Amino acid sequence: MKIIKDLVSYNNLLQKRNVKDIRMVVLHITELPTLTYARKAAEVLLSGKKIGVCGHYYINRDGKVNQYVEVNRIAQHVFLKNKDSIGIEIVNRGRFPNWFSSKNQVPTEKFSNSQISALLSLLRYLKKEVPSLSEIKKHSDLDRRMIPAKDNPQIKVYRRIDPGPLFPWGIIVKQWEKINS
């Protein structure tokens, strides 16, 4: 499949890993309007560090797939599970720009058919490249932490809701079972 290699500036500074140890794919949405925004966010460095937060792959609305981090490097995309996982980010506004407002917790942007078929192609490709992959998870299942809402600290909201209720999770899980069998 066609993947546009566009590695982040700190790719070579990310810790290396053995590809055989990778077990899991974690699905995200960017919760940003465009891939350009997502790229900018990926290049922001963590305070006091020389690396930032980003996934390995990004799927744009037109189905184009960009690679930001090499698979044999550990990317920072999920709380506590980075070491043995691959992060896939799908471009979708999510809760942008009021991520933590109590009144804005349900994303409204649908996923395009191109994005979903690109995701399935990417999953098939990854299973071939990384045969040890067995699990697929939603970011929201792995990070259940809550924080006080921006507009009302009495109410708590999830830090991570992605990929969200509009994502065709059932279809992806079914296809993943096929890819894995």
Ligand SMILES: [Zn+2]
């Ligand atoms: Zn996420």
